[in-house]
Amino acid sequence: MTDSKFKGIKRRDFIKGALVGTGALALTGINSRSAEAAGVPKKWDVEADVVILGFGGAGACAAIEAADAGAKVLILEKQPQNNLINNTRMSGGIYHSPDPAGDRKALKEYAKAMFSGENIPAMLEGEQPDVSDGLAEAWAQFAPENVDFLKKLDPAFNTVAFSRFSGAAFPTFPGAKESKYRVYGSSFTNKADFNIPTMNSPKSEKMNGEAFFTVLREAVEKRKPRILWETPAQRLIVNDKGAVIGVVGKKKDGKEVCCKARRAVIVTTGGYEYSLPMRRAFLEGPGVEGWAFYGTPENTGDGIAMAMQAGAALAKVGKAASRIITAVPIRHHGLKMGLITDSVGGANSIVIDNYGNRYAAETLVTTDPSRYFFYKEAVKFDITKLMYPRVPSWMIFDDTLRSKVTITSLGISTAGFGFVPWTKDNMDAVKRGWILKADTLEELAAKIKEQKENRKLMEAANLVRTVGRFNEFCKKGNDEDYGRKTGTLGPVDKPPYYALPLYAGGPNTKGGIAANARREVLDWLGKPIPRLFTAGEISSALKFVYQGGGNLTECIVFGRIAGRNAAALKPWK
Numbered sequence: 001m002t003d004s005k006f007k008g009i010k011r012r013d014f015i016k017g018a019l020v021g022t023g024a025l026a027l028t029g030i031n032s033r034s035a036e037a038a039g040v041p042k043k044w045d046v047e048a049d050v051v052i053l054g055f056g057g058a059g060a061c062a063a064i065e066a067a068d069a070g071a072k073v074l075i076l077e078k079q080p081q082n083n084l085i086n087n088t089r090m091s092g093g094i095y096h097s098p099d100p101a102g103d104r105k106a107l108k109e110y111a112k113a114m115f116s117g118e119n120i121p122a123m124l125e126g127e128q129p130d131v132s133d134g135l136a137e138a139w140a141q142f143a144p145e146n147v148d149f150l151k152k153l154d155p156a157f158n159t160v161a162f163s164r165f166s167g168a169a170f171p172t173f174p175g176a177k178e179s180k181y182r183v184y185g186s187s188f189t190n191k192a193d194f195n196i197p198t199m200n201s202p203k204s205e206k207m208n209g210e211a212f213f214t215v216l217r218e219a220v221e222k223r224k225p226r227i228l229w230e231t232p233a234q235r236l237i238v239n240d241k242g243a244v245i246g247v248v249g250k251k252k253d254g255k256e257v258c259c260k261a262r263r264a265v266i267v268t269t270g271g272y273e274y275s276l277p278m279r280r281a282f283l284e285g286p287g288v289e290g291w292a293f294y295g296t297p298e299n300t301g302d303g304i305a306m307a308m309q310a311g312a313a314l315a316k317v318g319k320a321a322s323r324i325i326t327a328v329p330i331r332h333h334g335l336k337m338g339l340i341t342d343s344v345g346g347a348n349s350i351v352i353d354n355y356g357n358r359y360a361a362e363t364l365v366t367t368d369p370s371r372y373f374f375y376k377e378a379v380k381f382d383i384t385k386l387m388y389p390r391v392p393s394w395m396i397f398d399d400t401l402r403s404k405v406t407i408t409s410l411g412i413s414t415a416g417f418g419f420v421p422w423t424k425d426n427m428d429a430v431k432r433g434w435i436l437k438a439d440t441l442e443e444l445a446a447k448i449k450e451q452k453e454n455r456k457l458m459e460a461a462n463l464v465r466t467v468g469r470f471n472e473f474c475k476k477g478n479d480e481d482y483g484r485k486t487g488t489l490g491p492v493d494k495p496p497y498y499a500l501p502l503y504a505g506g507p508n509t510k511g512g513i514a515a516n517a518r519r520e521v522l523d524w525l526g527k528p529i530p531r532l533f534t535a536g537e538i539s540s541a542l543k544f545v546y547q548g549g550g551n552l553t554e555c556i557v558f559g560r561i562a563g564r565n566a567a568a569l570k571p572w573k
Contacts, residue, residue, distance in 0.1 A: 025167045040239055043259040044246065048074035048226065050363035050566045051247055051261040052268060053233045053303060054135060055079075057088030057552055058536030059268035060216035061559030061564070062223055066155070066266075069567035073225035076249045078232030078297055085417050087295040087537065088216070089272060089506050091192060091209035092187030092412050094549030095556065097146035097159075102180030104140045110168065111139035112174035114550065115541045134517030134540045142557040147184065149556060152210075153219040156203075157211065159537055161191045169548045183549050186212035194409040195341070195424070197416040208412050211271050212552060228254070231257065232302060236265060236310045243530035245308055245572055253426070264531040264566035267521070268559065271509035272301030272317075273538045274333045282317040283509065285379030288392040291320070292338030292460035292505040293329035294413035300333065304512045310532060313524040321542070321551060322375045324351070324393065325505045326408065328420055328434050338505045339408040341395075345374075345491025346405065349397035350470050351502060353390045354454050354461030356445060358470070361482035375504040392453050392501035396444070396467065398494040402426050407435075407500065413507070436499040441467055453501060467492050508551060510540040519562035531569065533562040 049071035052059045063073050077084065093194060098107055115132045122524075150157050168181035185192040187207045193568040198206045206214055237246035237258070246260045272278035273293040278301040280288050308314070324344055327336040344351065346363035353359050360377040378390045395407075406424050414420040422429055431434045436451075438444035445460035471491040473479045479489060513534050515521050520528035535558040542550045 010246070010455060028059075039248075040237055040245070042146045043258070043260040045257045046074060046226070046228075047260040047262060048072045049261070049571065050074070050266060050563070051076065051259050051264075052266045052563075053247065054086075054267070054269040054536070054545040055084060055217075055220075055227065056086035056268060056270060056405075057213060057555030058216060058538075058559040058562075060088075060213070060220050061556050062266045062268060062533075062535055062563035063220050064216070064562030065222065065560045066567040067220075067223035067563075068112030068293075069564060071263060071567035072449060073223070075220075075225055075227045075445075076231050076233050076247065076259065077227060077229055078302075079230065079453055080231040082226070083295050084217075085298070087299065088555060089209050089213040090295055090413050090417055091212070091507060091552060092404075092409075092549075093192065093208035093210070093552070094183060095146060095186070095212070095552040096143055096183050096549050097180065097553075098144045098182055099180035100144040102144070103175070103178040106175035106178035107143070107181070108140040108175070110138045110170075110173050110179050110181060111136040111143075113173040113175075113546065115139075120482060131516060136429075137554050138561055139515045139557055142560060143553060146553065146556050149560070150186075150215055153214045156188060157215050158187045158190050160187045160190065161315065186215075189216075193244070193431040194340075194411045195406055196411045198411065198550075199417055209552075228259075233269070233306060236306050238310050241530070242311065242460075243572065244532040259293075261531065262571040263569040264533055265511065266519075266533040266535065266562050266566050267303040267307055267538060268534065268536045269538055270296070270299035271298045271512060271540075273297075273509055274335055275299075275301035276334050278304070278317075279335070283320065284318040284380065285381065285504065286388050286391050287318075288335070290379055290388060290503060292336045292503040293320075293508065294325060294327060294340050294505065295507045297332035297337070297419070299537075301464040303534075307513045307521055307532070307534070310521075311523045311529055312521045312532070313514040313526070314512065315514040315539070317509070319510040319540075320504075320505055321506040321508050321510055321537075323506050324375045324378050324502050324511070326434075326500050327392075327503050327505070328429075330420055332419075336503070336532065337414050338503065339415055339420055339422065340413045340498075340507075341408055341502070343397075343401065343405050343407045344502065345396055345484070345488060346401065347488050348401035348404075348492055348494075349395055350467065350492060351395055352463065352466055354392070354394070354448075354457040355389065356459050356466055358481065359390060360413075361479075361484055362488075375506075378502070379504045387455075389457070390573045392503050394448060395500040395502050396463070396492060397498050397500070398492045399488065399496055399498075400494045402498055430498070434500075437496050438498075439496050441497055444499055448499050451501070483531070508537045508540075510537060510542060512537070517561070519558050520565070520567050531566075531572070532565050535559040535562040 050066040055077040111405040168176035325341045415422045436447045442460045445463040449458040474489040474491040521532040
């Protein structure tokens with residue numbers, strides 16, 4: 001399609017009538033130049049230089065940078081002040097901060113690979129080298145400053161080294177070694193434990209994402225921006241030149257508030273994890289019932305819808321920061337809630353499909369980067385049977401694992417913030433029926449077969465044979481089928497036996513609004529929409545696989561860039 005033809009498309013003809021988010025906003029934008037002026041008010045209720053939508057990690061970093069540049073900042077946040085729970089706060093607090101002494105050219109090459117750039121086959125998806133090159137350049141410039149940035153905000157903040165997350169997630173990627181890539185945890189205690197909830201703890205005891213966001217929140221509050229709590233943004237205000245000059249929010253009492261942005265608006269409202277229409281439209285595979293997320297249920301894609309109404313393009317919205325996790329019957333916005341499940345792939349356990357068969361090397365059991373793609377196997381479609389035979393998958397384990405390991409991470413994600421109850425010995429989940437229990441494998445197979453999600457596919461003989469074969473591999477110390485690491489080859493042989501349903505999922509979706517390295521939002525022709533910026537998962541550049549701390553890293557890097565560039569603009573007249 002030529003540019004001339006593209007420009008001729010009427011904006012109402014594009015995704016006409018599709019509704020997204022909890023606010024039922026229409027996906028009607030296509031070109032910022034043709035976007036209608038969205039009700040420019042004669043009188044503004046509140047004014048600021050930079051208006052930021054969303055008070056998570058990216059919004060906080062943008063606010064800090066904009067305020068330090070001399071801009072007056074206004075933040076609109078849909079949650080209440082005393083119960084602000086975002087994905088940054090719910091995270092493990094892991095972030096990247098390469099050694100400043102590392103090779104910056106090598107760091108750029110590594111970043112480019114993470115962004116699905118020219119170095120990996122994902123370039124076949126249509127990655128734009130000019131965009132990925134700019135993003136990598138920005139990453140190489142700002143990421144090595146991350147430790148210093150956080151510690152300058154709060155000298156009491158500690159970086160914690162993890163043996164599991166010590167270096168690059170993908171050591172075989174170009175530049176991983178030469179860049180001296182480093183990954184750190186967040187803490188005020190000099191330790192980090194994902195199974196200790198610290199949400200209501202004193203600051204000195206906080207760890208993980210709770211510690212990370214505490215640093216940012218306090219730094220924002222010291223700069224005294226105006227914050228409109230319980231005021232979700234409803235729509236962007238666009239003038240007749242296509243520039244975003246403000247935003248309309250809705251207060252708790254239902255009244256609208258028109259906010260003038262003298263310099264720019266920055267959208268940092270998160271992804272679409274809990275938008276059923278967007279998941280149905282965008283997320284790969286069985287995007288509704290085949291996925292679960294363990295981030296905040298407040299991420300309903302509102303910012304994506306608003307930006308599209310202003311003409312924003314989309315970029316790889318079907319991606320997610322994914323692994324394979326458990327889900328519970330508790331629902332928000334009609335969608336299952338997930339729980340981070342690091343025990344998957346550990347000793348005394350296997351993962352099977354609905355028929356009772358293993359189908360891949362369980363996650364975290366190989367050193368190859370392909371371990372991050374286990375969820376891809378879980379969402380494969382069987383064209384011959386017109387079904388997803390691995391949705392859900394089932395984690396089969398014995399009492400050795402049940403009594404030794406907490407299946408989920410209690411300190412972070414939905415369990416740590418009170419959305420989902422779970423006891424350390426896993427028995428509360430057993431009593432609730434979230435974990436199936438049986439004295440024999442045959443009985444366990446029968447219980448799985450009774451579950452609606454299994455669709456009566458489970459075969460007891462398959463399960464018995466699969467477990468028996470795995471146990472033989474454990475005796476030999478060699479997984480002949482899928483090559484699990486020796487340390488994970490503990491047999492499943494101590495009754496009672498357990499089954500836990502597993503789904504593709506993670507903390508957040510990735511991708512959404514298209515943006516360049518300056519974090520200017522782009523229209524469908526690749527041109528910046530004037531005075532509109534973005535950062536965070538709503539416009540994530542990490543479109544390849546789960547990055548172990550990459551989400552928080554781009555909150556810092558791209559949040560700072562967005563705040564700095566937004567504040568540098570001259571006020572409009």
